Amino acid sequence: MEFLNGFVALSNFVLVPAIAYGSQLALGALGVTLIYGILRFSNFAHGDTMAFGAMVTVLVTWAMQSIGISFGPLPTALLALPFGIAGAVLMVLMTDKMVYKFYREKKSKPVILVIVSMGVMFMMNGIVRVIIGPNEQQFRDGERFLIKAREFKNMTGLDEGLAIKSTQAITVVTAAIAVALLFWFLNKTRTGKSMRAYSDNEDLALLSGINPERVVAVTWIIVAALATIAGVLYGLDKSFKPFTYFQLLLPIFASAIVGGLGNPLGAIAGGFVVAFSEVMITYAWKKVLGYWLPDTLEPSGLVQLLSTDYKFAVSFMILIVVLLFRPTGLFKGKAY
Amino acid sequence: MERTKNIGLFAIVAGLIILTGMIQSWNSALLIVNMGLISAIMALGVNLQWGFAGLFNVGVMGFVALGGLATVLVSSDPVSEAWAAGGLGLIAALVVGILVIVATGITIKKLPAGKMRLIGATAVLVGGFFLYRAVFDPAVAAIEAINPALQGNIGGLGLPILLAWPIGGVLAAGAAWIIGKTALGLRSDYLAIATLGIAEIIIAVMKNEDWLARGVKNVIGLDRPVAREVDLQQSAEFVDKATQWGFDPVTASSLYVKFSYSLLFTAVLVVLLVMAQLSLNSPWGRMMRAIRDNEVAAEAMGKNVTRRHLQIFILGSAICGIAGAMMTTLDGQLTPGTYQPLRYTFLIWVMVIVGGSGNNFGAVLGGFLIWFLWVQVEPLGQWIMTIVTSGMAEDSALRLHLLDSVAHMRLFTMGLILLLVLRFSPRGLIPEK
Amino acid sequence: MSEPFLIGDCMTGGYGNGPDILHGCTIAVDKGEIAVIVGPNGAGKSTAMKAVFGMLNVRDGSVRLDGEDITSLSPQNRVVKGMGFVPQTNNIFASMTVEENLEMGAFIRNDDIRQTMEQVYDLFPILRDKRNQPAGELSGGQRQQVAVGRALMTQPKVLMLDEPTAGVSPIVMDELFDRIIEVARTGIPILMVEQNARQALEIADKGYVLVQGANAHTGSGKDLLADPEVRRSFLGG
Structure with a gap:
């Protein structure tokens, strides 16, 4: 019983939030890693792409809400998501045509493209702030919980409650669907395979008649979709605020690098590694340990390794450790 | 020809600032000059790293903030009660922390590679961490309990604030040394992410470690290297002089103080600029650029590339630290909550790229120009928006929203400027020779 | 004599705006033939082949495929026209399976x-067994088979190989040559650059000895092997 209670507490405060957060990071990191694999630069504007896609979704959600469209127990934002994706796709394709294409044709060094993406980051950040403002926005509706703590207690008779927010469940399900679709696309379709081929060996891909501009366009479309989904899920789960997406850049990059830049499977693994470390290191273990350890050993303090304010430090430390001991990431990435 | 063009560019920026003085107020103009000087110094530091050596540092904010921290640690008065309550514990914790790191290092060296090493090192690190926290936490609690409304921190050394400028540089250099040691061997994108991360961590530490510099409770009323307005207004001699020149004493005192800062900052900028120019044209500077242009060849010629990179990374970061200390001095307060990467890291990058990477004068010009635009985009946008929306109804929601959104136009504008320069004049306004 | 199927005629040129590496060099291959380019290091063997494939600036001379002038076409468009090219290095998609390589x-x-x-699997039976393995995990010789197989997938009218046996063991080399002969028997003309001159000339219908970017000797493989001057100057006696 003690053990079960401890496990439920652990699930409630660590496992469930970390799985949800990990899914969001994984989606973000997938976008970064795809850009790196195909366009070969680290895209600093990715966080703001997420913000942009999420913003369009928020605006469409509001419009739907105001004319009385709803999705029953599910958040209306899911209905608005395709519009958000379309908006983000238009945005990145336009950016690519107006900005990145020039440097691609000139075969500029990757670091120049990184600086260019900094400029794009500024502009997108500005656009989002101009349109929706810098403040926190509320757009979640529908059922708040999938399982309420009290219901869980009544159901199981345990002392500890387990609450699963519906946004957490939606996050995991949506992310799983998105990832499954992505991998099906990359591994089973001709276009997807041509993307992998281009990422693997650009010259040979050209020799094989693969059209680089098409590969790049498809990549941007997928990246915009992934970014929007990640941004909306994060916004539903926490809240929508333009600046937080910029801050997500660090854990997202950490996830992508930890997994091995350019490797999609690695990006997913990296997302969960970073999310679990962040949550576990900043969680106060007193409660769980109180259940698990014999009474004599019960900890007096909170048993919190670091305060939650240092969660960025955690992703950073993991990043450094991986870079020092395994520079290509957990899964072999493209970066040497 | 080229010289005339460069002088012309500087003259244009100077003209813009003078125009600000005539149209808006001389106070605003001097404010732009002062922050422009500080920006120019930061740009000089980043240019050293990027322009000379091709190092991609996006952690400028962290070094700037460390400089700010230095002003508090140097100039504010020591809180002796705090030292009595927790000073010993704090120092002990520091020693424990260093010992733990050393012990971890030894474990990694001594144990054979593989699982054993990983487990051993992790055990030492985790065990050491708890030991450190056991010493550290009570000391911090004791310090933060001392007069929390005003202090609750260890205070500083009570030295003149001017000393904080070089010390801010030293602090930043120390941090740069640690980062450089770990991250400089990595690819440029990794260095970028590493510096981005360390900057966030430095800010997090400054926000949360209240015992150090009061965290988000801020430290206000810092010491000043120049006169205070209030004192000036009470000095009969100053008031006389002011009225003689046709100023009212309040404006005059404010201008006088700002101008004093301008002189101080100019002195620092000139010294750093001369040093940067000398080093650029020295054998050391030429070698740096040779390494930047072809790392492999330089390495083959027996140059220790990583070591050179470490040198210049530390130097550039130190300059950012100095500028950070100067900025906090100018503000008169340390507010860790206001450090934002877009403003303190990426804006500096815009300055360097627009000014001309690899050219010290370019960096200085970029610093002034971009700072001027950063400040003036808002009123300019307001003015344009008012004209654009003049046809709309007074209370139209769109009009109000547009007028409201002008405040955020500056980010957009900075991005646009950066992209335009990168596209049409990729070497900047004053290109590298 | 009728025009050969593929001919690089009197080609002069170099990489980008760099100095000329080829000086009036002529390379040709006809239907049902194996033509081999050999020569000392730095003679411009690979360069000559890349010129035929459009990877460098041919300032003078022309390249014709089946009578059509293709001098100004990009490599990609030459692939469409029916030229298959196997580069010397990085000639497979290492992270993709053998079958995906062929598909690409x-x-x-x-x-x-x-x-x-x-047909490719019939030519290279080992690839059929390893069809679902990442190509990067195969041995050197097997990778070369993947590389050749990949080029054959376009059903090219002519196949060009840049040092297919570079870096493989002698046994594997012999096997690779056997495979190449088999490919030639299916009727595809083959033009290849070889470092191992003696073995290559043994299977060649036509041989080109290049020295400093120009034709030094031309003839059938047998004739060149018998030519005392060719033997002395670079076959080593």
């Missing part, structure tokens, strides 16, 4: 590729 080889085709793939 046929990217420009929109018809059913299964039959061609079967």
Whole structure:
């Protein structure tokens, strides 16, 4: 019983939030890693792409809400998501045509493209702030919980409650669907395979008649979709605020690098590694340990390794450790 | 020809600032000059790293903030009660922390590679961490309990604030040394992410470690290297002089103080600029650029590339630290909550790229120009928006929203400027020779 | 004599705007033939082949395929015209399976590729066994087979190989040559650059000895092997 209670507490405060957060990071990191694999630069504007896609979704959600469209127990934002994706796709394709294409044709060094993406980051950040403002926005509706703590207690008779927010469940399900679709696309379709081929060996891909501009366009479309989904899920789960997406850049990059830049499977693994470390290191273990350890050993303090304010430090430390001991990431990435 | 063009560019920026003085107020103009000087110094530091050596540092904010921290640690008065309550514990914790790191290092060296090493090192690190926290936490609690409304921190050394400028540089250099040691061997994108991360961590530490510099409770009323307005207004001699020149004493005192800062900052900028120019044209500077242009060849010629990179990374970061200390001095307060990467890291990058990477004068010009635009985009946008929306109804929601959104136009504008320069004049306004 | 199927005629040129590496060099291959380019290091062997494939600036002379002038076409467009090229290095998609490599080889085709793939598997039976393995995990010789197989997937009218045996063991080399002869028997003309001159000339119908970017000797493989001057100057006696 003690053990079960401890496990439920652990699930409630660590496992469930970390799985949800990990899914969001994984989606973000997938976008970064795809850009790196195909366009070969680290895209600093990715966080703001997420913000942009999420913003369009928020605006469409509001419009739907105001004319009385709803999705029953599910958040209306899911209905608005395709519009958000379309908006983000238009945005990145336009950016690519107006900005990145020039440097691609000139075969500029990757670091120049990184600086260019900094400029794009500024502009997108500005656009989002101009349109929706810098403040926190509320757009979640529908059922708040999938399982309420009290219901869980009544159901199981345990002392500890387990609450699963519906946004957490939606996050995991949506992310799983998105990832499954992505991998099906990359591994089973001709276009997807041509993307992998281009990422693997650009010259040979050209020799094989693969059209680089098409590969790049498809990549941007997928990246915009992934970014929007990640941004909306994060916004539903926490809240929508333009600046937080910029801050997500660090854990997202950490996830992508930890997994091995350019490797999609690695990006997913990296997302969960970073999310679990962040949550576990900043969680106060007193409660769980109180259940698990014999009474004599019960900890007096909170048993919190670091305060939650240092969660960025955690992703950073993991990043450094991986870079020092395994520079290509957990899964072999493209970066040497 | 080229010289005339460069002088012309500087003259244009100077003209813009003078125009600000005539149209808006001389106070605003001097404010732009002062922050422009500080920006120019930061740009000089980043240019050293990027322009000379091709190092991609996006952690400028962290070094700037460390400089700010230095002003508090140097100039504010020591809180002796705090030292009595927790000073010993704090120092002990520091020693424990260093010992733990050393012990971890030894474990990694001594144990054979593989699982054993990983487990051993992790055990030492985790065990050491708890030991450190056991010493550290009570000391911090004791310090933060001392007069929390005003202090609750260890205070500083009570030295003149001017000393904080070089010390801010030293602090930043120390941090740069640690980062450089770990991250400089990595690819440029990794260095970028590493510096981005360390900057966030430095800010997090400054926000949360209240015992150090009061965290988000801020430290206000810092010491000043120049006169205070209030004192000036009470000095009969100053008031006389002011009225003689046709100023009212309040404006005059404010201008006088700002101008004093301008002189101080100019002195620092000139010294750093001369040093940067000398080093650029020295054998050391030429070698740096040779390494930047072809790392492999330089390495083959027996140059220790990583070591050179470490040198210049530390130097550039130190300059950012100095500028950070100067900025906090100018503000008169340390507010860790206001450090934002877009403003303190990426804006500096815009300055360097627009000014001309690899050219010290370019960096200085970029610093002034971009700072001027950063400040003036808002009123300019307001003015344009008012004209654009003049046809709309007074209370139209769109009009109000547009007028409201002008405040955020500056980010957009900075991005646009950066992209335009990168596209049409990729070497900047004053290109590298 | 009628015009050869593929000919690089009196080619002069170099990389980009760099100095000329080729000086009036002529390379040709006809239907049903294996033509081999040999020569000392730095003679411009690979360069000559790349010139035929359009990877460098041919300032003078022309390249003609089946009588059509293709001098100004990009390499990609030459692939469409029916030229298959196997680069010396990085000639496979290492992270993709053998079958996916072949599929990518046929990217420009929109018809059913299964039959061609079967033909490739018949030529290189080992690839059929390893079809679902990442190509990067195969041995050196097997990778070269993947590389050749990939190029064959476009059903090229002519196949060009840049040092196919570089870096493989002598036994594997012999096997590779056997495979190349088999490919030639299917009727595809083959033009290849070889470092191992003696073995290459033994299977060649036509040989080109290049020295400093120009033709030094031309003849059938047998004649060149018998030519005392060729033997002395670079076959080593």
